[in-house]
Amino acid sequence: MHQAERRVVVTGLGTINPLSDTIDGTWKALVDGRSGIGPITQFDTTDLKTKIAGEVSNFDSEVFMPLREARRMDRFSQLFVGASQLAMDHSGLDMIDEDDPEVGRAGVMAGVGFGGMVSFIGQLDVLRDRGPSRVSPLTIPMIIPNEAAGLASMRFNMQGPVSCVVTACAASAHAIGDAAEIIKRGTADVMLAGGAEAANCEFSMAAFNQAKALSTRNEDPAAASRPFDRDRDGFVMSEGAAVLVLEERARAVGRGATIHGELIGYGMSSDAYHVTLPRPGGIGAARAMTNAMQDAGIGPSQIDYINAHGTSTSANDATETAAIKLALGDAAKSAVISSTKSMTGHLLGAAGALESLVCLQAIANDVVPPTINLDNPDPECDLDYVPNEARELDVKYAMTNSFGFGGHNVSLIFASGG
Amino acid sequence: MDRADIESKMTDLLVSELGLEKEKINPGASFEADLEVDSLGVVELLMALEDEFDVKIPDEEAEELVTVGQAIDLVEQKLAG
Numbered sequence: 001m002h003q004a005e006r007r008v009v010v011t012g013l014g015t016i017n018p019l020s021d022t023i024d025g026t027w028k029a030l031v032d033g034r035s036g037i038g039p040i041t042q043f044d045t046t047d048l049k050t051k052i053a054g055e056v057s058n059f060d061s062e063v064f065m066p067l068r069e070a071r072r073m074d075r076f077s078q079l080f081v082g083a084s085q086l087a088m089d090h091s092g093l094d095m096i097d098e099d100d101p102e103v104g105r106a107g108v109m110a111g112v113g114f115g116g117m118v119s120f121i122g123q124l125d126v127l128r129d130r131g132p133s134r135v136s137p138l139t140i141p142m143i144i145p146n147e148a149a150g151l152a153s154m155r156f157n158m159q160g161p162v163s164c165v166v167t168a169c170a171a172s173a174h175a176i177g178d179a180a181e182i183i184k185r186g187t188a189d190v191m192l193a194g195g196a197e198a199a200n201c202e203f204s205m206a207a208f209n210q211a212k213a214l215s216t217r218n219e220d221p222a223a224a225s226r227p228f229d230r231d232r233d234g235f236v237m238s239e240g241a242a243v244l245v246l247e248e249r250a251r252a253v254g255r256g257a258t259i260h261g262e263l264i265g266y267g268m269s270s271d272a273y274h275v276t277l278p279r280p281g282g283i284g285a286a287r288a289m290t291n292a293m294q295d296a297g298i299g300p301s302q303i304d305y306i307n308a309h310g311t312s313t314s315a316n317d318a319t320e321t322a323a324i325k326l327a328l329g330d331a332a333k334s335a336v337i338s339s340t341k342s343m344t345g346h347l348l349g350a351a352g353a354l355e356s357l358v359c360l361q362a363i364a365n366d367v368v369p370p371t372i373n374l375d376n377p378d379p380e381c382d383l384d385y386v387p388n389e390a391r392e393l394d395v396k397y398a399m400t401n402s403f404g405f406g407g408h409n410v411s412l413i414f415a416s417g418g
Numbered sequence: 419m420d421r422a423d424i425e426s427k428m429t430d431l432l433v434s435e436l437g438l439e440k441e442k443i444n445p446g447a448s449f450e451a452d453l454e455v456d457s458l459g460v461v462e463l464l465m466a467l468e469d470e471f472d473v474k475i476p477d478e479e480a481e482e483l484v485t486v487g488q489a490i491d492l493v494e495q496k497l498a499g
Contacts, residue, residue: 067437070437134469137457137461137462
């Protein structure tokens with residue numbers, strides 16, 4: 001049973017994404033409506049239909065860790081540890097001493113969609129080309145998705161609950177919700193919660209292309225991710241990480257931490273319908289939003305801003321619109337919704353965490369970032385998606401949606417103050 | 419190839435493949451105690467040595483290695499034999 005008095009606040013934010021590796025840089029790019037999508041530089045795209053993505057360019061792992069640690073991590077783990085360091089710095093927390101009684105009261109929950117896919121493929125090539133005796137002994141720790149959380153726990157000596165959620169594009173939203181539950185039930189007082197993804201490669205993009213999921217608007221990368229627009233043709237793969245420091249409220253207040261908001265609602269559901277497609281009509285996604293509002297104890301008219309999942313796929317955007325109408329009822333017409341994936345692309349397992357960070361920045365700044373490239377709204381997408389220009393708005397409650405292949409739906413609600 | 423060449427190449431491998439600091443590497447240094455090379459690192463090193471010197475190092479011989487100097491000895495023997 002939850003101890004009613006335990007509340008969960010956010011005391012630190014960190015992200016490394018195609019727009020920026022700072023909070024302010026990310027926020028400014030989003031408010032300015034700047035796209036982080038460009039031609040792929042990391043691998044050869046000659047044979048691929050899609051030749052564009054969101055890339056974290058100039059990421060230098062050695063800013064965050066010694067070379068000998070970095071070379072034992074896949075890029076997704078490097079990004080997670082890096083974003084975790086930024087979030088810890090932002091929160092004013094540091095590595096926990098071994099003799100600190102709180103060493104077992106701090107943990108990590110990471111959401112990851114794929115894990116070390118690029119390392120996996122690289123070592124599979126080694127196996128085929130050179131045989132089993134040449135496969136790296138580091139292969140397994142580099143490819144298993146949970147190592148992001150494990151490595152962050154080592155970095156900060158967090159010896160409490162440390163785990164990993166692998167629910168595709170809902171993973172880091174689940175991770176944040178689950179981490180908050182762990183704090184609420186009294187098992188931990190501090191949790192690093194977020195996600196990371198670095199799965200941009202020929203193989204994953206070939207596979208997504210075959211599933212007709214990716215945009216092929218190669219000639220105009222900045223216009224490729226266009227959620228809710230009638231000319232959208234799929235999502236744009238992106239990479240990066242985002243991490244929040246979640247902290248039990250009394251502890252945060254006690255140490256004089258800056259509180260960036262409170263996580264007040266966590267709702268989940270499953271479509272129980274199809275491996276990739278959302279259930280038509282949006283009842284599953286609506287159930288997640290309704291569950292989150294019930295958990296938060298607020299009604300549909302109180303939601304000031306919804307950061308939509310808004311992937312720019314044909315199926316998602318229309319279904320999510322229907323789901324928002326189901327969940328919010330009459331309040332849907334006046335709801336202020338945007339998809340920042342129009343600028344960041346889709347960070348897959350890290351998307352929910354990055355978009356939670358966006359919600360917290362919207363709350364802090366009383367500004368809602370736009371949905372860019374929304375030039376001709378799809379007739380099925382007839383709500384207010386803040387097209388193309390950021391908007392000043394008093395934001396007290398912000399909700400973010402994340403949905404994953406497999407039918408996973410997650411909604412998180414953040415509130416100002418705390 | 420003389421012993422100095424082997425030592426020089428091994429030092430380069432320890433820096434490039436394991437990310438060790440060059441100044442800490444000397445024949446007397448223990449992989450585990452001085453260089454903090456764990457069991458995974460030892461396997462990486464052996465693979466790199468086999469590739470670099472075109473030799474085969476059986477697991478049971480590898481398990482005996484404690485110091486950098488012993489690894490140099492082993493490579494020297496393999497090249498001679």
